[in-house]
Amino acid sequence: xxxxxxxVTLVVVLLAVSGAIQAVTxxxxxxxxxxxxxxLSAVFSITYNASNxxxxxxxxxxxxxxxxxxxxxxxxAGSSPWLVAVFGSGxxxxxxxxxNGSVYSVTNLTLQYxxxxxxxxxxxxxxxxxxxxxxxxGIWAPVNSTYRCLSSATxxxxxxxxxxxxxxxxxxxxxxxxxxxESVCLADQTTTPAPPRPTPxxxxxxxxxPAGPPERGFYNVTQNNTVCLLAHMGLQLNVTxxxxxxxxxxxxxxINPDHTSSSGSCEANSASLVLxxxxxxxxxxxxxxxxxxxRYHLSGVSLVANWxxxxxxxxxxxxxxxxxxxxFGHSYMCNAEQTLVVLPTFSINTFKLQVQPFGVTTTQFAxxxxxxxxxxxxxxxxxxxxxxxxxxxxxxIAYLIGRKRSHAGYQTI
Ligand SMILES: *[C@@H]1O[C@H](CO)[C@@H](O)[C@H](O)[C@H]1NC(C)=O
Ligand SMILES: *[C@@H]1O[C@H](CO)[C@@H](O)[C@H](O)[C@H]1NC(C)=O
Ligand SMILES: *[C@@H]1O[C@H](CO)[C@@H](O)[C@H](O)[C@H]1NC(C)=O
Ligand SMILES: *[C@@H]1O[C@H](CO)[C@@H](O)[C@H](O)[C@H]1NC(C)=O
Ligand SMILES: *[C@@H]1O[C@H](CO)[C@@H](O)[C@H](O)[C@H]1NC(C)=O
Ligand SMILES: *[C@@H]1O[C@H](CO)[C@@H](O)[C@H](O)[C@H]1NC(C)=O
Ligand SMILES: *[C@@H]1O[C@H](CO)[C@@H](O)[C@H](O)[C@H]1NC(C)=O
Ligand SMILES: *[C@@H]1O[C@H](CO)[C@@H](O)[C@H](O)[C@H]1NC(C)=O
Ligand SMILES: *[C@@H]1O[C@H](CO)[C@@H](O)[C@H](O)[C@H]1NC(C)=O
Ligand SMILES: *[C@@H]1O[C@H](CO)[C@@H](O)[C@H](O)[C@H]1NC(C)=O
Ligand SMILES: *[C@@H]1O[C@H](CO)[C@@H](O)[C@H](O)[C@H]1NC(C)=O
Ligand SMILES: *[C@@H]1O[C@H](CO)[C@@H](O)[C@H](O)[C@H]1NC(C)=O
Numbered sequence: 249x250x251x252x253x254x255x256v257t258l259v260v261v262l263l264a265v266s267g268a269i270q271a272v273t274x275x276x277x278x279x280x281x282x283x284x285x286x287x288l289s290a291v292f293s294i295t296y297n298a299s300n301x302x303x304x305x306x307x308x309x310x311x312x313x314x315x316x317x318x319x320x321x322x323x324x325a326g327s328s329p330w331l332v333a334v335f336g337s338g339x340x341x342x343x344x345x346x347x348n349g350s351v352y353s354v355t356n357l358t359l360q361y362x363x364x365x366x367x368x369x370x371x372x373x374x375x376x377x378x379x380x381x382x383x384x385x386g387i388w389a390p391v392n393s394t395y396r397c398l399s400s401a402t403x404x405x406x407x408x409x410x411x412x413x414x415x416x417x418x419x420x421x422x423x424x425x426x427x428x429x430e431s432v433c434l435a436d437q438t439t440t441p442a443p444p445r446p447t448p449x450x451x452x453x454x455x456x457x458p459a460g461p462p463e464r465g466f467y468n469v470t471q472n473n474t475v476c477l478l479a480h481m482g483l484q485l486n487v488t489x490x491x492x493x494x495x496x497x498x499x500x501x502x503i504n505p506d507h508t509s510s511s512g513s514c515e516a517n518s519a520s521l522v523l524x525x526x527x528x529x530x531x532x533x534x535x536x537x538x539x540x541x542x543r544y545h546l547s548g549v550s551l552v553a554n555w556x557x558x559x560x561x562x563x564x565x566x567x568x569x570x571x572x573x574x575x576f577g578h579s580y581m582c583n584a585e586q587t588l589v590v591l592p593t594f595s596i597n598t599f600k601l602q603v604q605p606f607g608v609t610t611t612q613f614a615x616x617x618x619x620x621x622x623x624x625x626x627x628x629x630x631x632x633x634x635x636x637x638x639x640x641x642x643x644x645i646a647y648l649i650g651r652k653r654s655h656a657g658y659q660t661i
């Protein structure tokens with residue numbers, strides 16, 4: 249079991265692609281030709297005034313974000329190319345480009361957010377639509393090449409911080425697809441897939457918040473007024489980070505079901521469950537179904553957190569996981585505690601877990617396939633039982649033989 253765990257960890261480390269939040273593809277077209285194309289993940293952390301305090305909202309650019317054809321443009325003599333993606337109720341992200349013929353760059357980033365959206369900005373004491381801008385972004389690449397930056401990069405836009413990751417983008421395109429010619433950002437050139445953390449100056453500090461076992465929550469995803477994903481579990485997040493004193497700190501945090509809302513999506517071969525805890529934690533689970541083998545598994549997990557003790561937003565994910573394997577038409581169950589290693593710096597402990605991401609037909613779980621640990625634990629009483637009944641049988645046989653022998657004994661005498 250230990251060896252298997254170590255192997256899984258190793259595979260995860262090898263496959264880990266940093267910061268996979270939710271890659272969104274955006275395209276600006278003019279007639280049939282594409283002039284700007286971007287694949288990226290974006291997370292915003294926005295500070296706003298609530299009734300009597302200042303709060304921070306965390307927003308991920310959702311899959312449903314779409315290019316606004318009205319504001320976006322491929323550029324003309326008087327205007328520069330502009331990509332504007334709209335999402336939610338009145339929120340928008342804009343990237344404006346310029347080129348001198350040999351190099352193109354992002355001139356500015358704009359973020360528009362709507363404080364009336366109470367799901368994102370609870371208790372905001374304003375209902376304004378706010379626009380913030382960042383100039384001198386430093387994203388540039390030679391014309392006819394794709395700018396690639398898988399590492400995350402954060403930009404300050406007045407009241408908001410914008411973090412991009414898994415980014416591939418090109419403007420002034422000559423074809424309709426991203427050029428295979430990539431211009432790799434500095435951060436990607438200097439980091440290997442699993443960047444080693446800076447060596448701590450002191451020994452690791454023990455867990456600051458002894459969490460205790462988490463409460464079990466019932467979560468579901470509804471699409472078209474029909475429940476399409478079910479989950480019942482206790483979750484504990486384990487995050488390792490370097491604090492401002494360069495100390496390595498472990499933060500163990502329980503998900504509290506009472507303060508957590510669930511959302512997500514259900515497609516034919518993929519499903520996601522997004523748990524949002526009070527604007528401070530966004531935890532996403534992605535499940536994948538192999539339609540040939542009719543088996544599914546947990547393929548990706550990502551986390552964005554802005555807990556008070558974290559020096560900066562923690563954002564991490566991995567989209568090449570292979571946990572919670574089960575078959576279509578069944579749920580997956582594991583009563584024993586399980587640790588899902590997402591990255592060396594981020595793992596999830598699950599307690600009394602049952603999930604069904606596909607083939608949900610009622611609000612009840614379908615019959616469960618249990619994890620190996622549960623089966624092994626169930627095996628112990630069976631083995632003990634079998635051993636006991638074996639012992640009883642042996643005693644019985646010995647007694648019978650003994651009785652026969654003694655009978656025979658009497659007769660010979
Ligand atoms: C776009 O492509 C379609 C078919 O390929 C063609 O009929 C149409 O004229 C094209 N439109 C433009 C603006 O090039
Ligand atoms: C919050 O309100 C104060 C006072 O009105 C203002 O100075 C500040 O800019 C506001 N902060 C944000 C993030 O809107
Ligand atoms: C909003 O909150 C800030 C700080 O909490 C306060 O200064 C400001 O007056 C409030 N604005 C309104 C319109 O209530
Ligand atoms: C904020 O306002 C609520 C009631 O609106 C009050 O109960 C609470 O004590 C206030 N908090 C602070 C820090 O003033
Ligand atoms: C802002 O959000 C509110 C509430 O969700 C909505 O009614 C309004 O239309 C939005 N404003 C814009 C500009 O989209
Ligand atoms: C375009 O800008 C780049 C970077 O600023 C510079 O190296 C290059 O010489 C410029 N090319 C032209 C044609 O001006
Ligand atoms: C980019 O590619 C197009 C088409 O292949 C070509 O016409 C153009 O000269 C190239 N531009 C540069 C700066 O290499
Ligand atoms: C962003 O840059 C473009 C092109 O340089 C410029 O036209 C636009 O006014 C800028 N937007 C803001 C909000 O500064
Ligand atoms: C933290 O460690 C890094 C690399 O080891 C070093 O460059 C940096 O100066 C240290 N910062 C502090 C505050 O000690
Ligand atoms: C959801 O409902 C809409 C309209 O009622 C329908 O067009 C769509 O196909 C439905 N989607 C699914 C996944 O059932
Ligand atoms: C948290 O993760 C660290 C490093 O992987 C591990 O040493 C520690 O035991 C974990 N703590 C819990 C409560 O799972
Ligand atoms: C789906 O399962 C089949 C049969 O087990 C396998 O051959 C195939 O590679 C799997 N597809 C994916 C995308 O994993």
